[in-house]
Amino acid sequence: MILGDTIAAVSTARGKGGVALLRVSGDRAVEICERVFLPRNRKPLSDCPARTALYGSILAPDATGVWSEIDDGIATLFRAPASFTGEDTVEIACHGGILLTETVLAALIAAGARAAEAGEFTRRAFLNGKMGLSAAEALGNLLEAQTAEQLTLAHAGTDGRIEARCREIYDSLCAVLAAVYAKIDYPDEDLADMSREEMEAALSECVLRVEALRATYRTGHAIAEGIPTVICGKPNVGKSSLYNRILGRDAAIVTDIKGTTRDVLCDTAALGRVTLRLYDTAGLHETSDVVEQIGIDRARDAMERAELILAVFDGASEPDAEDEALAQALQNSNATVVAVVNKSDLGTRSEDFCRAHFAHTVMLSAGSGEGMERLQALVEERFASGELDTKNDAILTNARQKGAAEACLEALRNALNALRMGLPIELCCNDCESAMQAIGELDGRAVSEDIVSQIFSHFCVGK
Numbered sequence: 232m233i234l235g236d237t238i239a240a241v242s243t244a245r246g247k248g249g250v251a252l253l254r255v256s257g258d259r260a261v262e263i264c265e266r267v268f269l270p271r272n273r274k275p276l277s278d279c280p281a282r283t284a285l286y287g288s289i290l291a292p293d294a295t296g297v298w299s300e301i302d303d304g305i306a307t308l309f310r311a312p313a314s315f316t317g318e319d320t321v322e323i324a325c326h327g328g329i330l331l332t333e334t335v336l337a338a339l340i341a342a343g344a345r346a347a348e349a350g351e352f353t354r355r356a357f358l359n360g361k362m363g364l365s366a367a368e369a370l371g372n373l374l375e376a377q378t379a380e381q382l383t384l385a386h387a388g389t390d391g392r393i394e395a396r397c398r399e400i401y402d403s404l405c406a407v408l409a410a411v412y413a414k415i416d417y418p419d420e421d422l423a424d425m426s427r428e429e430m431e432a433a434l435s436e437c438v439l440r441v442e443a444l445r446a447t448y449r450t451g452h453a454i455a456e457g458i459p460t461v462i463c464g465k466p467n468v469g470k471s472s473l474y475n476r477i478l479g480r481d482a483a484i485v486t487d488i489k490g491t492t493r494d495v496l497c498d499t500a501a502l503g504r505v506t507l508r509l510y511d512t513a514g515l516h517e518t519s520d521v522v523e524q525i526g527i528d529r530a531r532d533a534m535e536r537a538e539l540i541l542a543v544f545d546g547a548s549e550p551d552a553e554d555e556a557l558a559q560a561l562q563n564s565n566a567t568v569v570a571v572v573n574k575s576d577l578g579t580r581s582e583d584f585c586r587a588h589f590a591h592t593v594m595l596s597a598g599s600g601e602g603m604e605r606l607q608a609l610v611e612e613r614f615a616s617g618e619l620d621t622k623n624d625a626i627l628t629n630a631r632q633k634g635a636a637e638a639c640l641e642a643l644r645n646a647l648n649a650l651r652m653g654l655p656i657e658l659c660c661n662d663c664e665s666a667m668q669a670i671g672e673l674d675g676r677a678v679s680e681d682i683v684s685q686i687f688s689h690f691c692v693g694k
């Protein structure tokens with residue numbers, strides 16, 4: 232990828248629509264668009280003021296290379312650095328036909344642009360200092376959001392609040408490091424701005440701040456990434472009914488015939504604030520049916536990867552050997568296991584059994600929805616902090632950010648130990664540098680090229 236290139240892409244989704252938007256960004260954006268877009272006022276684009284929208288003709292070459300009008304539309308001009316990417320940018324809105332937008336893109340390429348790679352506009356915005364890495368990740372989440380809470384969190388993150396928090400920590404560390412360097416360079420003179428005690432206090436303060444940031448990941452993960460959640464239980468207890476109830480629609484087939492769900496179904500749904508990546512599984516029991524057995528094996532695999540297991544039992548009948556086997560199998564699960572006594576409208580016969588075997592038991596009726604609020608409250612309490620405000624707080628949302636925060640914490644604790652134990656100041660210096668490196672990875676100022684590429688490859692073309 233060459234940063235100097237001028238790139239172009241269709242930024243709206245592929246498909247027939249009222250309008251489509253193409254974006255062109257780079258040093259030659261205006262010059263290239265002058266060939267493709269002719270303002271109705273006949274002024275060259277380069278003479279038009281920035282941040283204006285111009286109506287005009289859109290031109291493209293035919294098979295013989297002759298350029299002619301193929302559509303009319305609006306071009307909006309942005310001049311560096313006041314654009315999304317920080318470069319000269321032209322946005323062309325044309326009518327939203329599939330062939331039409333492809334023809335306009337081909338015309339832009341014929342005029343000298345290069346087809347943009349996935350996420351390249353946002354990547355340029357990041358590389359040109361228009362946004363931090365965590366803000367870019369939030370933007371990616373905004374495009375992927377499937378629940379209202381995900382949307383709120385992602386939108387809030389695009390303003391760079393994680394970067395702002397990192398900057399504060401970074402600046403404190405800089406001050407400590409400057410004092411450490413002064414002590415190393417002039418051990419006998421008292422040139423440092425901070426005493427050893429003041430350094431300790433500053434580092435302790437950094438530890439608290441990073442710990443607080445690290446702690447937000449529990450909620451950020453639960454909202455942004457979603458909790459892998461498996462619904463399991465013997466046949467006919469109401470697993471598919473619960474799956475549909477949480478999703479709010481009839482996604483899984485519900486019948487009173489055993490073995491209806493044979494494969495693992497998967498969907499994303501909100502349960503209160505928490506996002507569940509929900510798996511409905513085949514009923515666990517002994518079977519000679521080969522297809523059903525494969526489904527049961529897949530159910531067990533899904534259970535091993537789950538962070539939350541909703542083990543469903545039938546409130547209308549006494550627990551039996553199959554329920555007992557399930558309770559035993561879940562005894563040592565790493566996931567949070569919630570026993571759901573379903574069909575509470577018909578009775579709660581499995582309640583005592585569930586209370587005896589599980590730390591969490593909820594009575595509900597997947598059929599009517601009665602009791603769902605108790606399941607929601609329990610899941611929210613386990614996975615999301617009620618104290619965090621998705622609109623206003625800096626919240627870590629992915630494992631990369633959490634990993635960087637943890638690396639920073641470890642380095643900070645080592646630095647603090649070195650100071651407290653009176654070890655040579657050089658040791659503290661190395662650890663402070665590592666902590667700064669980790670904070671730089673978190674907000675993106677010191678992140679490796681590979682990681683940057685990996686993050687932006689998840690974006691769509693045109694973003």
Ligand code: GDP
Pocket residue numbers: 464465466467468469470471472473484485486487489490491492514573574575576577595596597598599
């Ligand atoms: P699964 O095999 O465990 O997925 O169970 P289903 O969701 O297919 O449900 C089995 C049967 O139980 C169906 O006839 C459902 O209508 C019924 N059922 C599920 N939940 C409830 C409930 O809360 N109350 C009552 N009365 N029936 C339910």
